[in-house]
Amino acid sequence: MAKQYDFLFRLLMLGDSGVGKTCMLRRFTESEFDPSHISTIGVDFKMKTLEIDGVKVRVQIWDTAGQERYQTITKQYYRRAQGIIFVYDITNEPSFLHIAKWISDVEEYASDKVQRILVGNKSDEEPMRRVTKTEGSKLAGRYGMDFFETSASSSSNICESFTHVTELVLQDHKRDVDNLLGSLDDYLDKVTLEEEKGRQDNEENSQKTCAC
Template sequence: MAKQYDVLFRLLLIGDSGVGKTCLLCRFTDNEFHSSHISTIGVDFKMKTIEVDGIKVRIQIWDTAGQERYQTITKQYYRRAQGIFLVYDISSERSYQHIMKWVSDVDEYAPEGVQKILIGNKADEEQKRQVGREQGQQLAKEYGMDFYETSACTNLNIKEPISFTQPRKVRTCMTEGLKLVGGSSEDSNQEDVTLTVDTGPTQHRLHFAMLLGN
């Protein structure tokens, strides 16, 4: 049986309940949008396999519950993520203010150096906006994160950008000599792969995470 993918990336969506994490997940994996809000219980995930420069990449995205009563469960998933999206709702100042708490959780439970991306979701609800784009940019800058405003409803900054971790970086790595190094995985007997770039005597290990944005 042909191998279904070459590289597996685990990515995590975190943020307050109701900010649209599940909608972002469904829009990317299934190209669907559901306007009704159904709270995630514990954790859920979806997968999508894409191809970038001949490499089959399986993206596994974990959607976590925002309610406090589930956070003991969801924090267990932080340590295995290659990238973490911290999501707030641009029409909710409260969800924006809580990002600092979510960042603290990531710093405590996630692997050192994991890439963090700040997402201001529901950008289609401009008339209800409570958080300016500049505020999101400033907060992201303070914590060393990339920042994007998205809309699962209108498909803004979802389909193309979320499809892979920094495509330009990947192409650069390919030209420098990309090696795929396999490893073991604890869940579902799936194979983890670390991307290592061979630039001569020294090999530089790269940590990849998806970026939402062009």
């Protein structure tokens, strides 16, 4: 059977318990919203295929438990992630303040090349807002991340945020391939020049031998 995608990327969702990571993931992968689900235990994941600029990308999205007791388990997944989505709840200021701690963990355990975005979830609950959009944007800018406010309930910006981090990973992958091919071209050019020089040296030595 022919492969149904061109690339497979791993994304990781991080944030405190209750910020809506699982609801976001289900909305994105299954177009469903269930606010009554139980908290994630350890790690769960779902898959979805996206088409970006004519390229089919399969994303494996890991949904991690936010509780402290599971973090030893979830940190094992940091190194394998190519994209990370930090999530806080706009109605829960502590979840926003804890983003710095989640970022610190990623900087310690994840790859230096991992792509990251910041998401403020539950934007549909505006009357209960405790974190302004400006505060979220400033925090994202401080760490060099793009920023989205989303709502798993209304589906606002859900597809856009997941697609954007996938695009960042794909762009980074293409840069790596281009750099690899560039290095390979440089290497082949060097080998070709050395072979030509070697042939010229052999011809000159041969001519000298004949002259004697």
